Amino acid sequence: MSNITVDGVTKEFGDTVALRDVSFSVPEGEFVIVLGVSGSGKSTLLRCMNGLTSPTRGEIRVDGTPVKDPRKDIAMIFQQHNIIGQMSAYSNALTGSLSRTGLLKSLLQLQDTEEKYRSLDALDTVGLLDESRQRARQMSGGQQQRVGIARALVQRPNILLADEPVASLDPGSSQQVMRYLRQAAKERDLTAAISLHQVNLARKFGERFIGLRNGELVFDGYRDEFSMDVIDEIYGDIDTEGMFEASDDENADEQAVTK
Numbered sequence: 660m661s662n663i664t665v666d667g668v669t670k671e672f673g674d675t676v677a678l679r680d681v682s683f684s685v686p687e688g689e690f691v692i693v694l695g696v697s698g699s700g701k702s703t704l705l706r707c708m709n710g711l712t713s714p715t716r717g718e719i720r721v722d723g724t725p726v727k728d729p730r731k732d733i734a735m736i737f738q739q740h741n742i743i744g745q746m747s748a749y750s751n752a753l754t755g756s757l758s759r760t761g762l763l764k765s766l767l768q769l770q771d772t773e774e775k776y777r778s779l780d781a782l783d784t785v786g787l788l789d790e791s792r793q794r795a796r797q798m799s800g801g802q803q804q805r806v807g808i809a810r811a812l813v814q815r816p817n818i819l820l821a822d823e824p825v826a827s828l829d830p831g832s833s834q835q836v837m838r839y840l841r842q843a844a845k846e847r848d849l850t851a852a853i854s855l856h857q858v859n860l861a862r863k864f865g866e867r868f869i870g871l872r873n874g875e876l877v878f879d880g881y882r883d884e885f886s887m888d889v890i891d892e893i894y895g896d897i898d899t900e901g902m903f904e905a906s907d908d909e910n911a912d913e914q915a916v917t918k
């Protein structure tokens with residue numbers, strides 16, 4: 660398990676200030692949702708946390724150590740799942756072991772039994788064990804994203820970051836992907852930060868919420884503080900009517916998963 664500290668992070672792209680003096684800490688095992696309108700700085704924040712981008716000022720630390728480059732213990736899931744359509748779900752998941760196995764062995768699928776077991780176990784975590792031999796291109800968008808989660812788990816991270824992992828999915832698939840993401844983080848004691856557009860999904864699956872607006876942190880709090888006023892603060896004057904609606908079935912389902 661790992662903790663993350665975002666300490667006074669500013670990121671500038673020329674004249675654009677994508678993040679402005681953002682600070683917060685995520686303790687071990689917490690599941691954080693990062694919210695904000697398009698352009699508010701969510702992707703930039705996650706890319707800084709993963710070491711893909713360096714802050715202009717400030718620092719990201721994992722267990723007290725500054726993050727300078729992408730690291731094996733931090734896995735990132737993107738909106739475009741970047742999985743290989745011709746390969747099976749299992750082979751895609753197995754590529755998560757690349758940093759340990761090396762490219763050549765990985766291409767020849769010469770990973771050891773433990774890595775192979777780990778891939779099947781990760782597919783089981785995302786509910787795709789029975790589909791492990793199916794070609795990825797024959798799977799739905801939601802299933803492909805779950806393969807992407809499995810691949811991230813095979814990397815054996817302590818931290819799981821996801822940048823709008825459900826942005827291109829229909830509402831049902833989005834819920835399913837979020838459910839598996841949350842379950843995976845819980846089962847494996849991962850510290851997680853997930854950026855989302857959808858307030859209803861955030862509310863349903865989030866434990867802690869970070870709100871960004873114009874690159875500034877405008878909210879940092881837990882479920883009981885995440886009120887309509889806070890949503891107005893994050894989203895400005897967009898219509899938020901109905902954003903908190905979730906059926907009883909969905910809530911029951913969610914409770915079953917997070918037990």
Ligand SMILES: Nc1ncnc2c1ncn2[C@@H]1O[C@H](COP(=O)(O)OP(=O)(O)OP(=O)(O)O)[C@@H](O)[C@H]1O
Pocket residue numbers: 672675676677695696697698699700701702703704
């Ligand atoms: N590589 C870059 N070069 C220049 N400007 C950038 C770059 N990356 C991000 N920006 C700018 O920084 C700001 C924040 O962008 P960012 O992608 O982090 O926002 P976001 O909240 O993730 O948006 P979205 O939800 O649309 O992905 C925007 O004004 C964006 O145009």
